[in-house]
Structure formats: structure tokens, C-alpha cells
């Protein structure tokens with residue numbers, strides 16, 4: 001029987017992105033994060049029929065939350081416009097991560113490769129904040145946060161970056 005080769009994160013991504021975020025994205029790629037739809041299927045009594053808290057429009061599945069929700073696609077479309085890329089987002093998180101690196105045109109490769117991890121983690125934290133702490137996160141806040149995260153990760157990895165956070169956000 002054919003077995004898919006094991007899937008690994010690109011080496012550079014492993015050096016940059018915090019382990020907890022890598023673990024989250026791996027689970028997301030394997031469809032193993034516990035979203036509302038999983039709870040609902042297990043018979044849990046989930047609030048609002050398991051509808052995504054970020055858009056309130058569709059049931060929260062892994063694909064919805066990280067690929068098709070208006071929240072995540074709002075961030076992604078803005079990135080695509082900035083880079084002048086047109087891309088039809090694939091149907092799974094794994095394919096999205098596998099295709100992502102090849103899309104790089106303008107941004108430095110090191111930065112480009114970590115974008116989906118920063119976006120995914122930002123969306124996940126926004127979702128958790130909304131569910132567990134009734135926090136409201138706007139698309140604009142999430143946009144700034146995903147760039148801020150990349151900045152923190154660069155700092156933590158001791159990579160030379162002479163920009164202040166503000167300048168980094170402006171010029172990213």
C-alpha cells in the first residue's frame with residue numbers, strides 16, 4: 001500500500017517559529033485541532049450550534065477557521081494584494097503550507113515562509129479569546145498582530161533586524 005511520505009516543516013521555519021506554534025500548525029494540518037465541529041460531532045452541547053465565532057456565518061471546522069473564514073481570508077487577501085499574487089487557496093491546511101513557499105515573490109524568503117504560521121496562530125488565539133474571554137478582535141488588530149508576531153520571532157531567533165517594531169510593521 002502506498003504511504004504518503006512523512007510531512008515535515010521546512011528547516012528555516014523550524015528555526016524561527018516557536019515549538020507550540022509548530023505543534024499547533026502540525027495538528028491543524030493533520031486535522032487534529034479541536035474545533036467546534038469536533039465537539040459537536042462528539043455530542044457536546046456547543047454554543048451557537050458550533051458556528052465560527054469570528055464570522056458567525058458557518059460551522060467551525062479546521063478548514064473553515066484557517067482557510068475559508070472571512071476573517072482569515074481577509075488577512076490572506078491583503079497579503080496577496082500587497083505581493084500582487086493571485087492564488088486559489090487549496091482545500092486543506094497541509095496543501096496550503098506545502099504550496100505557500102513557492103508563492104514568494106517580493107518578501108525575503110525567511111519572512112515569507114513564516115507568514116502562514118503567524119496568521120494561523122493569530123487566528124487561533126483570536127478565536128480562543130472570543131470563545132473563552134468574550135474578547136473582540138478586529139481584522140485590523142489581527143493584521144497588526146500577525147506582523148508583530150513575526151517581529152518577535154525574528155528577535156527571539158537573534159536574527160539581525162535593525163528595524164523598530166513600528167518601522168517593521170510599516171515596511172513589511
Ligand SMILES: [Zn+2]
Nearest residue numbers: 052054055069
Ligand atoms: Zn468563520
